Amino acid sequence: MRFTALAFALASALLPHVAAAQSPEEPEPRNADSATDLDAVVVTATRNPTDALLVPAAIDVIGAGEINRAQPRIxxxxxxQRVPGVVARDRQNQAQDLQVSIRGFGARAAFGVRGVQLYTDGIPATMPDGQGQVSHFPLESAGRIEVLRGPFSALYGNASGGVIELFTAAAPADPTVRAGYTAGADGLRRGSLSFHTPWGRDDHGDLLVDLVNIDSDGYRDHSAARRTSGQALLRGDVGGGRFTVLFNGLDVEADDPQGLTAEQLQGDRRAASEGALTFDTRKTVRQDQFGARFERDVSAHHAFTVTAWAGNRATTQMLSVPVFVQRSTPLHNGGAIDLDRDYRGIDGRWRWSTDLAGRPFSLTAGFDHEVSDEHRLGFENFIGDTVGVVGALRRDEHNRVTGNDAYLQAEWAPAERWRVDLGVRRSRVRFESDDRFVSDINPDDSGALEYSRTSPVAGVLFRATPWLSVFANAGAGFETPTFSELAYRSDDQGGLNDALQPARSRNYEVGLRARRPAWEYSAALFHSRTEDELVVAANEGGRSVYDNAGTTVRRGAELALEGELAPRWHVAGAYTFLDARYAEDFAVCGTPSCAQDDVVIEDGRHIPGLARHTAWAELRWSPYDTTDVMLQGRFVDRVYADDANTAAAPAYASFDLAAEHRFHAAGLDWRAFARINNLFDRDIVGSVIVNASGGRYFEPAPGRHAVVGLSASKAFR
Known part of the structure; x- marks a missing residue:
């Protein structure tokens, strides 16, 4: 029935134009959604607005058309998926958020995002300890997404892989209201409402308010979720400068089905783990964040930017830690978590533009101060014989992370076709824990840790022709463990895991970027060597213990292209080769609790959670100016799930078919889409839980399923 409905929707989108094709009338000019725009793309991920063709680093921009076209925007x-070097896995588990990694950095995350800095409209979405979330990213009104990969991400601080930044769309010409509804398999329902209006005169500024609610019964048992998010944005000119004020909120309630073993995967792919059902594993998140940014050109040579932000994130989570483990270990932290985190920060920078040896030169100096205060409570997940409920208190501590960074960045064009970028960042991150749960059998586990590092970066670009640039760069990265990674020790004792050290990486990259009238393509080769790689030592009951793994090496290649095959035929593709391995033997504690490391991982093993080959491609046919039909395909190579490489998710190839039609009726502008994901109904493992206990590594993705959506907008002229 669902495929009959989808076929009808696809046919409805195309049939009006079949009749139109019999008319001798000339087609209307193509609109922005269907046109290919290969004009100069200005990016800001290097902190200063620059044509992407002139940036000596791997950077990609995803435009509004790619974000919106026939997509549910979940x-x-x-x-x-269209950016090489980037992996973002939908885990079908909103209790754990997306798995996002760039060039293999961030794959260790049991939940949230690590090793990647996140921003929305210039406001940080990453905590001082490097932990981030993307569930609150406002896709409803996104204008573009910039992705910076490689060494230059070091200038953003506590990150090794890269930077992902979302920018809200520019103001419409007239006040506009838009509403939309999307429905799909497994009870997926998404409703949205937004209002976007210019204000003042002569593009003085704009105001945006949007609200999105997503409900799903979930593909798997015990994976239902509800997510509500909202955003209010005000931009404009004041005092000779430009300001942005942003508020966003997030409310999530989600069940956690946890991972499956290989045997369970061959049986009922939709099943939840036994522990998830027994303990009713679940998670709630409430987050509110406010940010403000002001930019001003003081003179022809001087400009400054000040950004300030503050927020709160409250999380409760029920884990499946067995009762006997908590009863038999007096110092155990329990199986239920209650976190309340306040965070704030300020970033100020000054830019000086002048000439050096008669050539353009600029210098940017800045300082970044961030603080996160967290109240962490741990409880037993049982009362008597009843499990999955909040029981006796086992942990009570106040934690603080303070980050202080200073950075300096220089840009110089020493000759007509050359550009040199130099930068350095000094980072200092301090972790403090105040234990409030002290007794005769539970000693005071208060403590403090401090990490510091200087991270230099350098890049050079040569514009070989007006349409081709080649570049090379090198830099050092610095990534501290997050407080969540410091929270548990392998010996099940209380206090911080003070044996953890920050990961330190040296990164190298060469690449090229070309922009022709109808084609754009890029390529890059990269090499990273990391000391004290942060790895998951054990993952049990939703609780992860981390360790350092010595030296790792990542090397790879990236390719991307986009352009017109023929009139009305558009193609885009991305390919990544990644060879990520441990470069020396190391020992970890295999299963808590243990008094010593008892599992040896030999050098040459692949870093788990990463595919050696990934590829994505899209063929889009736009038979008419208001219609797009797309075939998308992806290939993901085998992904190892544990450090010893004894278990792996198999490689797969899958395809999606989608269509979108835009039309005007009843005084409204309409957009309708329909898509079939996993067209050939392949059995796919969407993600893995690295080093999960009991072999519960695998999180299956849905088979063939359909999604349809309809939105309407009204501009008040």
Whole structure:
């Protein structure tokens, strides 16, 4: 029935134009959604607005058309798959958020995002300890997404892989109201409402308010979720400068089905783990964030930018830690978590533009101060014989992370076709824990840790022709463990995991970027060597213990292209080769609790959670100016799930078919889309839980399923 309905929707989108094709009338000019725009693309991920063709680093921009076209806009994975070097896996588990990694950095995350800095409209979405979330990213009104990969991400601080930044769309010409509704398999329902209006005169500024609600019964048992998010944005000119004020909120309630073993995967792919059902594993998140940014050109040579932000994130989570483990271990932290985190920060920078040796030169100096205060409570997940409920208190502590960074960045064009970029960042991150749960059998586990590092970066670009640039760069990265990674020790004792050290990487990259009238393509080769790689030592009951793994090496290649095959035929593609391995033996504690490391991982093993080959491609046919039909395909190579490489998710190839039609009726502008995902109904493992206990590594993705959506907008002229 669902495929009959989808076929009808696809036919409805195309039939009006079949009749139109019999008319001798000339087609209307193509609109922005169907046109290919290969004009100069200005990016800001290097902190200063620059044509992407002149940036000596790997950077990609995803435009509004790619974000919106026939997409339900549930999460970032829909858009990021077209960027080489980036993996964003929808885990079908909103209790754990997306798995996002760039060039293999961030794959260790049991939940949230690590090793990647996140921003929305210039406001940080990453905590001082490097932990980030993307579930609150406002895709409803996104204008573009910039992705910076490689060494230059070091200038953003606590990150090794890259930077992902979302920018809200520019103001419409007239006040506009838009409403939309999307429905799909497994009870997926998405409703949205937004209002976007210019204000003042002569493009003085704009005001945006949008609200999105997503409900799903979930593909798997015990994976239902509800997510509500909202955004209010005000931009404009004041005092000779430009300001942005942003508020966003997020409310999530989600069940956690946890991972499956290989045997369970061959049986009922939709099943939840036994522990998830027994303990009713679940998670709630409430987040509110406010940010403000002001930019001003003081003179022809001087400009400054000040950004300030503050927020709160409250999380409760029920884990499946067995009762006997908590009863038999007096110092155990329990199986239920209650976190309340306040965070704030300020970033100020000054830019000086002048000439050096008669050639353009600029210098940017800045300082970044961030603080996160967290109240962490741990409880037993049982009362008597009843499990899955909040029981006796086992942990009570106040934690603080303070980050202080200073950075300096220089840009110089020493000759007509050359550009040199130099930068350095000094980072200092301090972790403090105040234990409030002290007794005769539970000693005071208060403590503090401090990490510091200087991270230099340098890049050079040569514009070989007006349409081709080649570049090379090198830099050092610095990535501290997050407080969540410091929270548990392998010996099940209390206090911070003070044995953890920050990961330190040296990164190298060469590449090229070309922009022809109808084609754009890029390529890059990269090499990274990391000392004290942060790895998951054990993952049990939703609780992860981390360790350092010595030296790792990542090397790879990236290719991307986009252009017109023929009139009305458009193609885009991305390919990544990634060889990520441990470069020396190391030992970890295999299963808590253990008094010593008892599992040896030999050098040459692949870093788990990463595919050696990934590819994505899209063929789009726009038979008429208001219609797009797309065939999308992806290939993901085998993904190892554990450090010893004894278990792996198999490689797969899958295809999606989608169509979108835009039309005007009843005084409204309409957009309708329909898509079939996993067209050939392949059995796919969407993601893995690295080093999960009991072999519960695998999180299956849905088979063939349909999604349809309809939105309407009204401009008040």
């Amino acid at each position: 999460d970032l994975s829909e858009s990021l």
